[in-house]
Amino acid sequence: MEFIKNYEKDLVYINKYKSISKIIDLYVSTESQEDFPFTLAKQTLINLKNTTTDRNELMIFVLEDIIYSSLYSTYYEQILVTVRENPDVAQKLITVFDENTEERERIISDQTENHIKFIQNNGFCKGCSDCANHSDLEELRQNWDNNNFNFLVNMYLGMQNIQNSMEQLLYEFLLEDSTLYPLLTIENVIKYRTYLYDDAQKRMEEYDKNILNI
Numbered sequence: 001m002e003f004i005k006n007y008e009k010d011l012v013y014i015n016k017y018k019s020i021s022k023i024i025d026l027y028v029s030t031e032s033q034e035d036f037p038f039t040l041a042k043q044t045l046i047n048l049k050n051t052t053t054d055r056n057e058l059m060i061f062v063l064e065d066i067i068y069s070s071l072y073s074t075y076y077e078q079i080l081v082t083v084r085e086n087p088d089v090a091q092k093l094i095t096v097f098d099e100n101t102e103e104r105e106r107i108i109s110d111q112t113e114n115h116i117k118f119i120q121n122n123g124f125c126k127g128c129s130d131c132a133n134h135s136d137l138e139e140l141r142q143n144w145d146n147n148n149f150n151f152l153v154n155m156y157l158g159m160q161n162i163q164n165s166m167e168q169l170l171y172e173f174l175l176e177d178s179t180l181y182p183l184l185t186i187e188n189v190i191k192y193r194t195y196l197y198d199d200a201q202k203r204m205e206e207y208d209k210n211i212l213n214i
């Protein structure tokens with residue numbers, strides 16, 4: 001009966017993501033390319049591993065990148081929804097978003113630094129410009145405190161996959177196909193994020209179980 005169960009699970013999965021199937025199909029269609037979002041995510045993890053000397057050092061980089069990608073993805077989510085709301089000037093919006101990359105990355109780096117201090121200081125902060133958002137990090141902080149390396153690596157790949165895929169959607173798919181704009185409701189963008197996170201976990205299991213043996 002395992003087969004039936006799996007089949008039913010697949011059906012639930014397909015229905016859950018039905019409204020964004022067009023975007024998912026585009027994402028999956030790039031899976032054999034070198035710049036496929038998950039392939040890039042995995043490669044950056046391997047690069048990180050190769051540039052660090054021990055697990056503790058690697059953990060800190062992984063933690064930083066999780067927070068950075070997570071913050072970055074919220075900017076992508078905002079621009080995607082804005083494109084849907086302003087289809088007439090979509091191309092211009094995307095160009096301006098691209099031009100603001102340096103400034104955006106500076107802001108995200110500062111925010112990341114504040115959150116890292118909070119986590120490394122056992123959840124205490126004497127006051128910073130991002131205190132209002134520290135509470136979003138509770139699950140991550142607990143797993144950091146427990147040295148849960150598997151959790152951090154899973155989250156790393158999930159977040160990197162989201163960031164890379166949102167970038168792909170914005171700069172590749174949307175620039176080529178304006179019929180995608182109406183799909184970018186806030187619900188669908190959140191759905192896509194969930195899909196990408198889950199997909200990264202699945203691909204990691206299938207692709208290389210040894211990735212965790214760092």
Ligand SMILES: [Zn+2]
Nearest residue numbers: 125127128131
């Ligand atoms: Zn703070």
